[in-house]
Amino acid sequence: MPTLSAAGLAQLLGDWRDDGPALRALADRIRLLLLDGRVLSGARLPAERELAAALGLSRTTVAAAYARLRDSGHLRSVRGSGSVIALPATTAPGPAEPLTVPGGLVDLTRAVLPAAPVVADAAREAAEDLLAHLPGDGYELLGVPALREAVAGRYTARGLPTAPEEVLVTLGAQHAVGLLCRVFLSPGDRVLVESPGYPHAVDAARGAGGRPVAVPVTAGTPGGWDAEAFEDAFARTRPALAYLMPGFQNPTGAVMPADLRRRVVELARRHGTRLVVDETTNDLAVEGPVPPPFPADTVHVGSTAKSLWGGLRIGWIRADAATVRHLAAHRAPWELGTPVLEQLVVARCLPRLDDVLVDRRAELRRRRDALTAELAAALPEWDVPHVPGGLALWVHLPTATSSALALAAHRHGVLLTAGPRFGVDGAFERYLRLPFGADAGTLRAVVVPALVRAWHETGAVAPVARRLEVIV
Template identity: 55%
Template sequence: MPSLTPRRLAAQLGDWRPTNGDPLYAALADRVRLLILDGRITLGARLPAERQLAQHEDLSRTTVAGAYARLRELGFLQSVRGSGSVARLPDGPGIPEPTATTAGLLEFSKATLTAIPLVADAARDAAAMLPQHLGLAGFDLYGLTELREEIADRYTRRGLPTTVDEVMVTLGAQHAIALVARALVARGDRVLVESPSYPHALEAFQQVGARLVTVPVTTENGWDDEALEQVFPRTAPALAYLMPDFHNPTTRTMPAAQRARVVALAERHGTTIVADETMSDLGFDSDAPPPLGVHGTVITIGSVGKSVWGGIRLGWIRAERSTITRLALARTSNDLGNPTLEQLMLLRLLQQYDRVLDSRREQLRAGHALLTGLLRERFPTWRVPEVAGGLTLWVNIGAPLASQLALAARTHGVLIGAGPRFGLDGAFERYLRLPFCYPEPDTRAAIDGLERAWHDIAAHEPSRPVDELLDTVV
């Protein structure tokens, strides 16, 4: 059972103290509840003892005891004899299913597109192709040869010559990230990550005992060149995890010259670069940049989970032949290969991929126009960035209220992604990640609920000096 130290929990809590006169115990309970709902506190994790947390946060023990009591009452904490207070989720209707409005909550925290009719066509084609593969064992760590050839050919057409033995099919991009982490990162190794970044990738590296070092990425300026120049020689990371195309969540794309510099820096300091290119095909126009690997040795991760449908649980890794072999050897402890029928589906989809992307670009341009228009109309003080693709907006709400807003939005039926979910140690309280890839009725309903939640917070927030408001958007 994992245990949270007071220091670690405090880092996750961030700036949780209320400014609206709410009781301290209630504010503390609300913040812990959000951390559990977000997955930042894992289920079954043991929270610090009341006395320890009170001392660390300079609170009375009565305040912490009140917060823990409230969490137990709501079903988010369970007291276990000999184990202390353990994080859990409520039973029954306390947590509605987060994927359907009929369950009471509109899911607006995931960056995902609904499936297109072509998926069903690909499934029928795959079923027709399946009989010719029934003579195979079905346990293949590398993937079907014809699918790997299609993936390799696509990299070659994009300017990165690739052979079939440089490709491994995986059970999605997240599986690929976790496999790379297990195979290539030893406990105590430093791993360079962007800040903010994709939260499940951060979790994969933390689970293997990596020490994360960060480089800033902003919507205004992208990757901090000076920080990159300093972090490689100072920390000598074993691995660097980057999202150079429509970065999640800022949606920035790394310029070509900076790509070459980053790869050269990594090679100079013995760092393996892992480029997550799951968003690379989602530009509003068809001029996608070449893969990061054209500049040097890079492990590339891809999938169609963002561009086609998340229900197709397949992705791939493109790397040197020796690395692919190493990953295959490491894979057997967790899985024994990829499902054949789904691989045949993916093969048919990739054979028609350009057609899929043309349809998606039109859909994303319309969704982006709708969401940016609604945000600028309803929330004129928020900073809505200009983007050229991707699935989301990284919106600066101008005050460190993202977690509070996320909780308030739940009461109005909307799940949103608060900024700290994408950072380390409670950072990015001034940001929300909002998707523009949802159907128009869902987007409008989500913004309605978000507007009501924002008004609820504004009604209780004290006015602040102009200087402080200016500081919040730096």
């Protein structure tokens, strides 16, 4: 059972105080850390006396905050283990106060779209294809041949010749990243990651014993990535693995320029770093072309979660054939393959994907433009970037109140992930990720009004000393 130290929890809490009761503000912020994934369910919280000393509070206040979390089902007492934080076992937690919008929560913690219409047709066709597989045992460590051929064909069409033997089908991109970390990292290995970046990739690296080394990505600036930071990080730490999302990066929407791509490949080769490129969002070009693949010695990770539907849970790894066999051999201790029916659905979808993406990109453009226009009118003080693709806006707030804003939005019916979830070290309280996957009507009528109300609530908070936020 992981244990949070008082000092560690205090650092995660950041500027948690507001003008209300301290016990409520502390309980709300700890709950947000759990919902954001910054504190893992099942972690043991520090003793009341220790946390009180670290935060400069009375033990009575901390005890009352813990009691509030127990009442809401987010904390339980375990004999011999103290206070353990966890998601309620029944239903997803609701806000501490009644919702002010009808119809329940709008969940913007995931940057996703609903299923593409082609998925329904492909599912019906795949049910017929399944009959040919029923005489077999159904365990597909590498993936069904039809899907491996379809994935290989897409890479080849994009300019990266690929054979089916160079494709390993996985349970989504997150499973692919986790598998790569488990197989190729040893405890203490350095892992180069983006900051802000995809938080579950950082979680996977840490779970395998890796030590993340952050390279900054800045929305709205030419190139996004800091070339000098890449040079320094590779030379200083010689990372065993580098994980990048160069096509419409999550959460900034940045696209890595061609010259920097070439430079990163050179650096990885020079320092013996295994370069992993996640292309999950690569097809979501709202403006401009789809970024090309990296060279053949780069490990590519792909997925259908953003382009087709997250419920399919199908992803893949594109690497040399020897690496694919090595990964498959080490896969069995955790799971024995990917469901056949879902693979057959995706195999039916991929030949039609280019046509599907025409409609998906047009819809994303409408939703992006609706959200940016509404934000400009309702919250002109927010710095909202213009993104060429992807599924979210990385909004720069005037104040370091992202976590407080997420809590307030929750009370008004909108679930958000606060900016610090996307940083390696808890930075980005001045940033908020706003996905635009919801339909334009919901964005206009529900999301933006909820943000306005939440912003006014946080604006009433007593000012706090502004921290120096260093993006690393």
